[in-house]
Amino acid sequence: MSLEISAGKPRPIVTALVVVAIAAIIFFSISRIGYFWVMLAPNLVLLLVTLVMLFAFFEKKPEKKMAPKDYPRLTVILPVHNAQETIEKAIERVRNSDYPYGIEVIAVDDASTDSSPQILAKLKGVKVLTMKKNVGKAAALNAGAKLAKGEVIAFVDADSYVEKTAFKHAVEAILEDDEIGAATCFIRVADANKSILRKVQEIEYYTGFGFAALASHLLDAIFVTPGPTTVFRKTAFEKIHGFDEHNITEDLEMAWRLRRHGFGIAYSPDSIVYTEVPDTIKALYRQRLRWYRGKLFNVRKYSDMLFNKKYGNFGLFMLPGSFSAEFAGIVLSFSFVYLLFRQAAWLASYLASSLAVGTLSLDLSGFALVGTSAIAMGAVIVIPWIFALYLSYGMAGRKFGLRQVPQLFLFLFFYGTVVSFFYCASFIKEVNRSDYKWK
Amino acid sequence: MEVKKGLYLKAALAALALFIISVSVGYYVEAQNYSALETKLADIEDSTQTALLVNLFMQTHNASSMCSALETELSDVERETYSVYTQLEQNKGMNILTNYDSLRKKYFLMNMRFYLTLRAYKQSCGDPTLQPILFFYNSQNECPECAAQGKVLDSLRQRCSNYRVYAFPNDVEQISMIKTFKAYYHVATAPSLVVNDETLTGIQGEPQVMARAPCVQTT
Numbered sequence: 001m002s003l004e005i006s007a008g009k010p011r012p013i014v015t016a017l018v019v020v021a022i023a024a025i026i027f028f029s030i031s032r033i034g035y036f037w038v039m040l041a042p043n044l045v046l047l048l049v050t051l052v053m054l055f056a057f058f059e060k061k062p063e064k065k066m067a068p069k070d071y072p073r074l075t076v077i078l079p080v081h082n083a084q085e086t087i088e089k090a091i092e093r094v095r096n097s098d099y100p101y102g103i104e105v106i107a108v109d110d111a112s113t114d115s116s117p118q119i120l121a122k123l124k125g126v127k128v129l130t131m132k133k134n135v136g137k138a139a140a141l142n143a144g145a146k147l148a149k150g151e152v153i154a155f156v157d158a159d160s161y162v163e164k165t166a167f168k169h170a171v172e173a174i175l176e177d178d179e180i181g182a183a184t185c186f187i188r189v190a191d192a193n194k195s196i197l198r199k200v201q202e203i204e205y206y207t208g209f210g211f212a213a214l215a216s217h218l219l220d221a222i223f224v225t226p227g228p229t230t231v232f233r234k235t236a237f238e239k240i241h242g243f244d245e246h247n248i249t250e251d252l253e254m255a256w257r258l259r260r261h262g263f264g265i266a267y268s269p270d271s272i273v274y275t276e277v278p279d280t281i282k283a284l285y286r287q288r289l290r291w292y293r294g295k296l297f298n299v300r301k302y303s304d305m306l307f308n309k310k311y312g313n314f315g316l317f318m319l320p321g322s323f324s325a326e327f328a329g330i331v332l333s334f335s336f337v338y339l340l341f342r343q344a345a346w347l348a349s350y351l352a353s354s355l356a357v358g359t360l361s362l363d364l365s366g367f368a369l370v371g372t373s374a375i376a377m378g379a380v381i382v383i384p385w386i387f388a389l390y391l392s393y394g395m396a397g398r399k400f401g402l403r404q405v406p407q408l409f410l411f412l413f414f415y416g417t418v419v420s421f422f423y424c425a426s427f428i429k430e431v432n433r434s435d436y437k438w439k
Numbered sequence: 440m441e442v443k444k445g446l447y448l449k450a451a452l453a454a455l456a457l458f459i460i461s462v463s464v465g466y467y468v469e470a471q472n473y474s475a476l477e478t479k480l481a482d483i484e485d486s487t488q489t490a491l492l493v494n495l496f497m498q499t500h501n502a503s504s505m506c507s508a509l510e511t512e513l514s515d516v517e518r519e520t521y522s523v524y525t526q527l528e529q530n531k532g533m534n535i536l537t538n539y540d541s542l543r544k545k546y547f548l549m550n551m552r553f554y555l556t557l558r559a560y561k562q563s564c565g566d567p568t569l570q571p572i573l574f575f576y577n578s579q580n581e582c583p584e585c586a587a588q589g590k591v592l593d594s595l596r597q598r599c600s601n602y603r604v605y606a607f608p609n610d611v612e613q614i615s616m617i618k619t620f621k622a623y624y625h626v627a628t629a630p631s632l633v634v635n636d637e638t639l640t641g642i643q644g645e646p647q648v649m650a651r652a653p654c655v656q657t658t
Contacts, residue, residue, distance in 0.1 A: 036535050047457060051450040059446065219443060312442050346583050353587035357644030361590035371533025372472075373465040380461035384453075 015432040026334050036374055039335045042328030043381050049321045050384045053215035057391060061218065068175050071100045074167055074231075075150030079140040080120065081110040083158035086276060088119055091126060093161040099168055104149055107158075108140040116158075137227075138243035138250040145234075145242055153232050159276035160228035161190060166271040170231040173266035181236030181263030182255075184222055185229045185271035186210055188396065197284065199407055200415045201277045203389070210269070211392040217267035221318035225258070225265060227251040228275035236263050249294025256302045259314055269395060285422055292326075292426035299323065326423055333420035336413075462536065469537040472530055479523055480546060486516040487553050494556055497563055506564035513557055517603045520550055521596070524606045528578070544614055547607060551616055554605045568601045570652040573633035575626045578608035584642045588630035595645055599654035 029038045076094045080087055087107070094105055106127045107120050111134040120128045129144055141155055152171055156162060166185055173183040187209040192202040209226065216222045225232075230251065240257050243250040255265055278284040299306070299319070308315035354360045389408070393400035493509045496502060527543055554571060561569050574592055576585035592604050607617050609629035620626070624633045632639045634651040 034535070044454065044458060048450060048454045051453050051457075052447060055446045055450050055453070056443070059443075219446075220441070309442065316442055317447070346581060350583035350586050353584040353642050354590060357587065357591055357642055357647075359587075359591045359594050359645060361593070371469075371530070371535070373468040373535055374533070376468045377461040377465035377535075380457060380464055384457070 010432050010434060012432060015428055018431050019428060023334070026331060027338065030335060030338060035335050035339055039332055040377075040381075042331040043378075045324050045328040047381055047384060049325050050388055052219075052317060052321065053212055054384055054388060054391075056215040056218045057211065057388075059218050062176075064172075064176075067172060071168070071171055072151035072175075073101055073104070073149065074099055074152050074154060074171065075104040075106060075148035075234075076154045076156055076167070077106045077108065077141060077144035077148065078156050078158050079108050079110055079137050079144070080112060080116050080158045081134065081137070081140075082112045082114045082116060084112075084114040084116050084119060086159040087116055088123070090156060090158050090161055091123055093163075094156060095125065096164060097162060097167050098164045099171075103167070106144045106147055108144040110134055110137070110140040136245060138247065139245040141250075142242040142245065145237060148234065151234050153234050153237060155227075155230055155232070156273075157228045157275060159190075160187075161274045162229055163272040163274075166229065166268075166273055167231065169268045169270040170229075173268040173271075174231060174233055176266060177264060179262065179264050180233065180266045181240075181258045181261075182225050182230055182232045183266040183268050183271070184209075184213060184217075184225055185231075185273045186213070186269050186395070187226050187228045187273050187275055189277050190274035191276075195279045196410070197279055197281070198277055200411050201284075203392075203404075203407060203411045204415070205277075206392040206396050206398075207389060210395040211388050213267050214269055214395065216318060217265075219313040219317065220264060221312070221314040222265040222267055223255055223259075223314060223318050223322065224252045225255045229271070229273040231271075236261075247294065247298070248290050249298065252291075252294055253298050253301070256298060256305065259311055260302070260305065281418065284418075285425075288419060288422040289426050289429070292423050293430055296426060296430045326420075329416065329420040330424055330427075333417045333424075336417055466536045469534050472526075472534070473537050473539070473542070476523065476526055476530070476542060479519065479526075480542065480549070483516055483519050483523065484549060486512065486519070487549055487556070490516060490556050491552070494559055494563070498559075503564060506560070506566070509560055509564070510566065510569075513553075513560060513603075516553060517557075520546075520553060521604060521606075524550070540613070543608075543611075547611075547614055547617065550605050550607070551620070557603060568653070568655050569603065570599070570601050570635070570654075571603045571605065572648070572652065573620070573624065574604055574606040575609040575621065575629050575631040575633075576606060577610050577629040579610045582629055585630045588632070588642045591643065591645055591648070595648055595654070598645075598657060599649070599652075600657040601655040602652065 026038065078087070078090060078094070083090075091105060091107065094103065097103060104127070105125060106129060107123075109117055109120060109128060109130045111131050117128075117130065120126060127147065129147060131140060131143065135143070145153055152174060154167055154170070162185075170183040170185055174180050187205060189198050189202040189205050192198050213222065227250075236258065240254075240261050240263075244253050244257070247253040258265060278287050305311050305315045306319050351360070390400045393404075490509060490512045493505055493512060497505050497509065523546060527539065527546060530539060554573070557569070557571050560566070561571070572592070574588065576582060576589065589606075596602050596604055607620065609621070609626065609631065611617060624631075624636075624638050626633070626638060626640075628640060630642055632643055632648065634648055637651055639647065639651075
């Protein structure tokens with residue numbers, strides 16, 4: 001998709017001043033009170049957010065109603081743009097779904113330039129809507145929704161694969177209450193063993209779309225209707241006039257708009273959907289740039305919802321909690337990298353001095369990053385987070401043991417830092433009002 | 440939409456409890472280290488007192504026959520004090536909750552007393568081989584050169600049985616006796632060494648030190 005969104009006139013001086021001010025605050029704090037305390041403060045924020053989620057997770061879950069006697073008709077819409085590698089599998093999974101009625105499948109070809117149109121033409125029982133020019137995902141989805149005959153519409157990304165009963169459970173979740181406008185699914189990483197980056201993202205998806213999604217649901221505070229698959233009540237979708245076509249994270253914006261209109265969002269942990277995720281850092285950067293910039297953009301758009309009692313736990317906890325956690329991640333990453341650079345500079349100077357006088361000792365006992373007491377304190381603070389991870393793995397039917405340690409280590413010290421820097425880059429681009437190119 | 444105030448309160452209390460537990464665990468770990476060092480320092484204090492008394496006895500009774508006993512005592516104490524110095528310096532940066540200042544002050548004062556006792560012994564027993572070396576390093580400020588100099592001295596202490604190293608912080612203002620030492624030996628920056636009453640500024644390699652203080656190779 002080549003949609004381009006212009007955010008306004010760039011302001012590099014303001015951006016530079018903001019960046020210098022933030023960096024100065026962090027580095028000044030480290031030099032005055034020490035990196036341990038600077039790193040402890042964001043950890044306490046993360047601890048609080050995790051504990052709220054954990055307590056929510058163990059709240060009494062509402063009793064599930066009996067399966068409905070009659071299921072509404074379902075339309076599945078897939079936006080397709082250059083998805084020749086995945087579209088056939090995605091549609092095949094939709095058609096193999098276990099649903100009481102035949103599913104209406106609409107594929108919206110958003111001016112693909114690869115062999116996607118030919119693949120779609122071969123598939124039987126799929127209505128294909130072809131856009132003459134590339135209009136972007138949100139517009140493609142809206143165009144598809146206009147043709148939908150079902151009372152319930154599921155939007156499925158062209159690189160996402162639904163499990164057999166995913167739609168059935170999601171529709172049951174919607175039917176639990178008339179005020180529910182959408183039901184989200186348990187999104188997982190497809191083919192997680194394909195690359196290390198996928199393996200690490202697997203943890204993120206288990207926690208984000210598993211444990212955190214269920215906890216958010218129990219708080220009635222789900223704040224995204226994930227792009228890979230979300231099921232909507234058609235009346236709710238129409239009432240809020242579909243997706244915002246000028247928003248780079250239409251799935252996030254949709255959730256916030258549903259809430260603004262008083263609709264609830266359910267979560268169906270039994271609705272399992274596997275999705276393709278980035279295999280390279282560059283691709284991950286592009287994806288996260290879109291997510292985080294979209295989030296920053298939408299928080300400005302919906303700033304009145306922040307700390308607003310009217311929106312319950314969503315306004316009071318989920319929105320501020322989510323941003324605090326991300327800000328905490330940024331502070332942690334900056335401090336961690338600062339510490340690494342400082343130690344590297346120390347080591348370089350030490351080695352140079354040692355070599356200059358011809359006595360090189362490899363005993364680097366004075367080089368430790370942190371002491372035993374800091375490690376002991378950190379170990380206590382991460383207990384709830386490890387427990388949340390254990391619960392996430394449990395939700396995914398996976399065992400959580402020593403075999404996950406290398407994956408966890410990478411997630412914490414490499415992936416977490418990298419993703420936080422992506423968040424910083426998104427923040428800088430938003431402050432600078434850089435144009436967003438959606439390729 | 441129901442706001443779950445009770446849940447937030449529970450989470451806040453749990454976070455507070457975990458924070459308190461975490462600080463307690465950290466404090467316990469540090470207290471263990473502190474206590475181990477304190478015990479070691481008390482042992483050294485006893486040995487230093489003994490050495491001082493032996494020295495005093497020798498001077499008052501002109502009993503040079505006790506020189507070898509005193510030399511042995513001083514050698515043992517020097518090994519111990521040097522290991523305490525290493526641990527104190529490592530713990531200084533790594534400890535978050537415990538203040539090591541009083542322990543450090545106690546250590547440095549004792550080390551000075553010990554150094555002066557050694558000088559007195561050298562004079563009264565006329566031992567020309569013994570080489571006391573003063574090492575001034577930066578304690579508060581980053582000093583990788585000081586760490587490298589420390590490794591040079593570690594190596595020299597192992598190679599030369601007659602070397603005795605006494606380390607003092609160059610950038611600690613609270614201990615007036617250190618200021619006196621620095622002024623006397625014209626020490627301004629770190630790392631600096633005082634070898635045979637000669638002050639060497641900047642990092643020194645093994646040959647430079649050995650050129651000023653003949654080494655008796657360890658057998």
